[in-house]
Amino acid sequence: MDINVARNFAAALAIGLGAIGPGIGMGILGSKAMEAIGRNPEATGQIQTNMILGFAFTEAIAIYALVVALIIKFV
Amino acid sequence: MLKRLLTVRNLIILVAIVALFVISGLLGLGAYKPVVELAAPVVFHIGPFSVTNAIFCAWLAMLLLIIVSWLATRRMPKNLEAASNTDLVPKGIQNVMETIIEVVYDLVKDIAGPKVSKFFPIVMTIFLFVLVSNWFDVLPGFGTIGKLEHPTEEMATNGYIAKGAILTSQPAASPQEGYVMVSLFRPPSTDLNFTLGLAIISVGLSWYFGIRAQGASFFKQFLDVSAFKKGPMGVVQNFAGLLEFVGQFTRIISFSFRLFGNIFAGEVLLAVMAFLIPYIASLPFYGLEVFVGFIQAVVFMMLTLVFFVTATMGHGSEEHQ
Numbered sequence: 001m002d003i004n005v006a007r008n009f010a011a012a013l014a015i016g017l018g019a020i021g022p023g024i025g026m027g028i029l030g031s032k033a034m035e036a037i038g039r040n041p042e043a044t045g046q047i048q049t050n051m052i053l054g055f056a057f058t059e060a061i062a063i064y065a066l067v068v069a070l071i072i073k074f075v
Numbered sequence: 076m077l078k079r080l081l082t083v084r085n086l087i088i089l090v091a092i093v094a095l096f097v098i099s100g101l102l103g104l105g106a107y108k109p110v111v112e113l114a115a116p117v118v119f120h121i122g123p124f125s126v127t128n129a130i131f132c133a134w135l136a137m138l139l140l141i142i143v144s145w146l147a148t149r150r151m152p153k154n155l156e157a158a159s160n161t162d163l164v165p166k167g168i169q170n171v172m173e174t175i176i177e178v179v180y181d182l183v184k185d186i187a188g189p190k191v192s193k194f195f196p197i198v199m200t201i202f203l204f205v206l207v208s209n210w211f212d213v214l215p216g217f218g219t220i221g222k223l224e225h226p227t228e229e230m231a232t233n234g235y236i237a238k239g240a241i242l243t244s245q246p247a248a249s250p251q252e253g254y255v256m257v258s259l260f261r262p263p264s265t266d267l268n269f270t271l272g273l274a275i276i277s278v279g280l281s282w283y284f285g286i287r288a289q290g291a292s293f294f295k296q297f298l299d300v301s302a303f304k305k306g307p308m309g310v311v312q313n314f315a316g317l318l319e320f321v322g323q324f325t326r327i328i329s330f331s332f333r334l335f336g337n338i339f340a341g342e343v344l345l346a347v348m349a350f351l352i353p354y355i356a357s358l359p360f361y362g363l364e365v366f367v368g369f370i371q372a373v374v375f376m377m378l379t380l381v382f383f384v385t386a387t388m389g390h391g392s393e394e395h396q
Binding site for chain 2: 064074
């Protein structure tokens with residue numbers, strides 16, 4: 001297999017498979033946050049702040065996968 | 076409802092957009108396939124010091140922040156006790172900056188409690204610097220104004236034909252004829268050096284605050300020799316402490332890559348979208364970039380703050396007694 005073909009495959013697989021986990025994780029996080037807001041609408045502000053914090057951590061994993069894909073493709 | 080939309084102003088805007096398409100088609104202008112460089116390229120030299128475009132834009136961001144803060148504070152009375160109440164009312168840019176500072180101060184006070192006056196200056200500085208660097212990405216001119224150069228070996232492209240100072244989208248036949256644009260402006264957060272520096276400062280300062288608040292017992296969270304006496308739980312605790320120590324270094328990597336990956340990917344996305352359908356396809360992505368830039372600045376600030384607070388609060392409070 002030509003090196004450029006392999007590179008394209010590798011970049012696509014890296015970001016494609018790497019986004020599955022964080023996607024599921026952020027979905028779970030969001031749904032639990034919605035549940036919590038539904039139970040206790042007064043605490044919405046605090047729940048939102050912590051939810052954004054949680055989003056940042058899980059999204060970072062997807063960003064690592066994206067950086068690896070970019071490095072494979074462009075460096 | 077259609078009648079309400081067809082005002083004269085809207086028709087003029089529509090005609091202007093169509094004219095833009097037609098004129099750029101006639102002149103042969105086009106968006107070329109973007110050349111993505113992970114490392115920021117050098118654009119000019121000051122003596123022996125080579126300046127990359129990300130460093131240049133970091134200086135621009137600092138200049139902008141300094142000018143805004145000078146403008147916001149020049150009407151403040153010097154002697155706050157002696158000023159009358161009407162003198163103290165803020166106007167204009169001072170009002171805007173005071174609103175921003177008040178919102179962030181409340182947020183920091185929520186998380187930090189009594190230590191807010193120690194943490195607030197550095198956290199606010201990090202927030203403003205990262206926010207300005209991220210929002211530079213959506214300004215016009217970033218990624219489009221630059222120097223034309225012949226493509227180097229590693230770019231794997233022949234470049235495009237340049238008409239005078241404007242690069243068209245017709246591919247050239249050889250690297251000697253074609254040109255590639257090296258952008259003069261690039262948001263500083265797309266350079267891994269910038270984000271790595273900020274991450275090292277954040278984590279280093281959390282160690283500094285922790286040692287200043289707790290003294291030498293700051294290191295007890297990593298290696299607790301006295302816990303060995305308590306039996307097998309001591310071994311587990313020390314192992315957890317070792318993992319915690321390694322975790323401090325992975326924090327540096329995680330901070331820097333989170334910011335770098337988000338903003339760099341956003342820049343590449345904008346360039347590729349502009350290449351696919353010019354003028355139109357990048358519009359929703361500009362909105363996304365504004366949002367993502369703001370969120371990443373907030374997240375960097377809040378994570379830094381949370382690490383400061385846990386370092387000074389001490390892990391002794393979570394020990395099983």
